[in-house]
Amino acid sequence: MRDILPVPFTPKLFTVLREGYGIAQLRTDALAGLTVAIVALPLAMALGIASGASPDKGLVTAVVAGFLISALGGSRTQIGGPTGAFVVVVFNIIAEHGYDGLVLATLMAGAILLVAGYARLGSLIKFIPHPVVTGFTAGIAVIIAATQVKDFLGLRMAAVPADFLPKLAAYADAIGTIDLATLGVGAAALGIIIVLRRTAPKVPGFLVAVVAAALAVSLLGLPVDTVGSRFPDIPSGLPAPHIPALDLDKVTSVLPAAFTIAFLAGIEALLSAVVADGMTGYRHRSNQELVGQGAANLASALFGGLPATGAIARTATNIRAGGRTPVSGMFHALFLLLFMAFGTKLMGYIPMAALAAILFMVAWGMSEYERLLRIRAMPGGDRVVLLLTFALTVLVDLTVAIGVGVTLASLMFMERMSRTVAVTVREVETEDAAQRDDLPPGVEVFRITGPFFFGVASDLVETLRRMGQPPRVIILRLREVPLLDASGVEGIKEFVAMAHRHGAAVIFSNVQPEPAQVLRRNGLGPRSGKVRFAPDYAAALAMASAEHTEPS
Template sequence: MTVADLLPTPVDYDLRPRTLRADLTAGITVGIVALPLALAFGASAGVGPAAGLVTAVVAGIVAAVLGGSNVQVSGPTGAMAVVLAPIVATHGAGAVALVSLLAGVIVLLAGVLRWGRVVTLLPWPVIEGFTLGIACVIALQQVPAALAVSTAPGHSTLLSALDAAKRAITAPDLVPVLWAVGTVALAAATMLLLPRLQRALPASLVAVAIATLLVEVLGAPVARIGALPDALPLPVVPGIEPGVVGELAGAALAVAALAAIESLLSARVATSMTRVPYQPDRELVGQGLASIASGLFGGMPATGAIARTAVNVRAGARTRLAAVTHALMILSILYLATGPVSRIPLAALAGVLLVTSARMIPAATVRAVFGAGRGTALTFTTTAVLTVALDLVLAIQIGIAVAAFLALRHIARSTAVHRESLPDPAEPGDRHIALFRMEGAMFFGAAERVFTTVHDRSVDDDVLVVILRLSRLDVLDATAARGLGELVGNLEATGVTVLVKGVRGEHRAMLDRVGGLAGLRHEAHLIDDLDEAVEHARSHVRRAEFAEIDEVPLVDGRRRHSVPRPRGPSGPANP
């Protein structure tokens, strides 16, 4: 990737009056929707509402100009707030800027190294389970503010929510609790009912405005956002010390993974809505630079925001100008309206986020997941539960592992071996020939089962020759190739002649490397044509019927007929 790949191009913008008007309208709409979310996510992460505003402005502009999607909207998100909360609890709010800087560098390098397509490897139930888990965590994070209980950020969101509920119930004065609950209910009800009455109005902003106005008029004793900066802070490089960087390296890696995954998923959603392709590697570069810039201004790590991106598209956005306008809209509020914004009740923001979390995964999606089968449901449930109970990145890793295990088990079950009849016309000695067709993916998860079946059905019957048909094998890994060699060797040791038919070229290379064909009695026993293999096997049986038969003990105590090998005219054993 060159610098030229990151620079704006004429395709990124369209300044024709009609398109320009659509972008400006969409940007203003998204800015109004994003304002309460930016405040709420900053507060939820433990770094304060101001950090959420700074992130929405700085990261929003950088990602819009340098990212890989024309309609992506970036800024603080609920998932990022969930990841940052335990970091703030352990290292303090001051560490977030450094984490943002480090995570931005990691995401930037991922884009430069062209890892943008990695997100396509994530299984669908893992993504949906992760989304449901995030929604639950966001909802749990709002419990203290919704109950007017101040709690220190902790690693366990669930335990913190339970503790807040217990403290609210046992509080000596329930008046603040009731006011907070009422404010939450008012904001949530407005968000749910307003779209049914007037879909054009931004429900979240109207909900916050109504709740704030009512609380102000009634003089309710509820906590407010508090003082906000009336301008962007000057950029400052966070203190970088080797010891501190080492302590935050794990957190930065988790943040970077989340930023990359969420941004690319959001860009994919935008592409599905607009049919306009995005550039995944450029998107990572843009998001990495956005997080770096946000960290320099004291903000949070940024990601592409799926909900705001969807609003941007539905509002008619055509180019990157819409996302830039959204950031400038929030910046104007930061300069002109910090006074009214500072009076917003925290409980109102909690109500907005509770509704937002409830809408993150539709019921239809959950029904589709559970209708897709037990394996899909298990992966989905495991990822969701671990996201709430443990760690987001760990939940994704374990979810992928569960999905991979179930997929391998399914592939292993589809790998089969069948004993087939020999082609007509039949001959009297055909009962001494076993023809096995192997098909599917022969790998470590299926090889032992298949080869054991072949071995047992060969030594238990009166079989003198085994033909192994390998032409229908799609995959042959090293374990299976080695196991095939052991099968051939074991059968030959019991006096059974093995013929291998139809080895593919790519499989032959693997078999040669691990000695999978070394146990064959003669190189002529590696055959490409089935009719030729069957005739070769029948010739062995015909010679056996006229040869002297000796009985020799086997290793396992059974006895098998051993056929002397007639010598050809040139001396070596006839294959």
């Protein structure tokens, strides 16, 4: 991997410019940026509409956030903008707090991401359990697909319920109102995308599909809903930046939504950066990537845009088109801005059914169906976490799904870890077996192997309880304990207190530096008078012998 020794909090753009940037690379990046912009144009519009906003909001996000994610991020090839993962979250925030609430939540999420980046939390994202990520991603895919049924079929419905099951029931009631012209346009667009992906993957299928659908509707005079009929006043260019009103009550009400946006943006951006690393051989800077994402979401909110993050499919398109520096992502944003400035009227001819077809393909790509098909090969606990996260995402709420999924996965991990930690009684082997032949009378040895945390802390106390008559001296061998958490310390403190109540002295043997520091801070250090410390097992035996021979 290249970029082995990254400079902390330095955008990759600066690194690229320091390395030397020539005309040849500029030409390659410009072509890659144009390619990505062609893919992103219909997708950004579709995501803006699916989120409950308007197509121009998606484009504004792709321009403003896309430019800054590339310019300030920690990846050479990351392409940013609106993504499918935010559709459900954004839609619910707009429904509950209005669009001004969404803008405020996005602004706050940007600030949260900045803090997370400078606090070096980027590396922690990798500890989100994979079954949780797969479950909520697949759940979002199902919800996105469900929201597009009305536009794809041309159903005549007064309103579409927000919840999944009532939505399906409403579709069933309106199934007799299918518009064949709309269905034909949507099916044709979907067919074009699928065929081009299989036969000519380098051709921008999304753009070809919407152009073909728009031409067919215009030339044939088909009575189908279009972007222009749904959104007749699409502005051209970028709006003026505006700071949202920072009302305390509003801030408090949208704070949970802001954390959800920041969490999703962080996860998807870093996942996308990892994918890009695998395709290019470079190495991203996770903390700087969060900083770039934070700045991009702050700016997107100031221009009235949507939340943004790294987009895996667009990033992969950029790399395949030859993009190797952040400049290609910046070009992608500039080309989109040109499309907004001079092509707004043409966008109005795009049929809504064609955008629904694009979102069906987005949902299919998000579903990770290959992993779902291999669910039987997963451990039982991982299957439960994945299916529960998926079900809660679809039927309840994304935030609840992530919280429950992460909590359940963490508890399962702790249970597995507890099985790897051993508390051995009367361990008689020594680092130097020649130093002793047997334990002195009245001396007992406990050997702990593995990280000592709250899942196993009670085992130590329970082992002492089961001994009946405690010994005069207890040696606690801690050489193979690399980690000691707060609950582990409490378990050891309870163990020491119980030993003292029964008249037993306690000796800690060969404590590693980090656990020793934790013990010292919690009143169990060498000067506490409660325990004695030995540098190794031989010294602990000598202390135990001396302790045993001292008069009580």
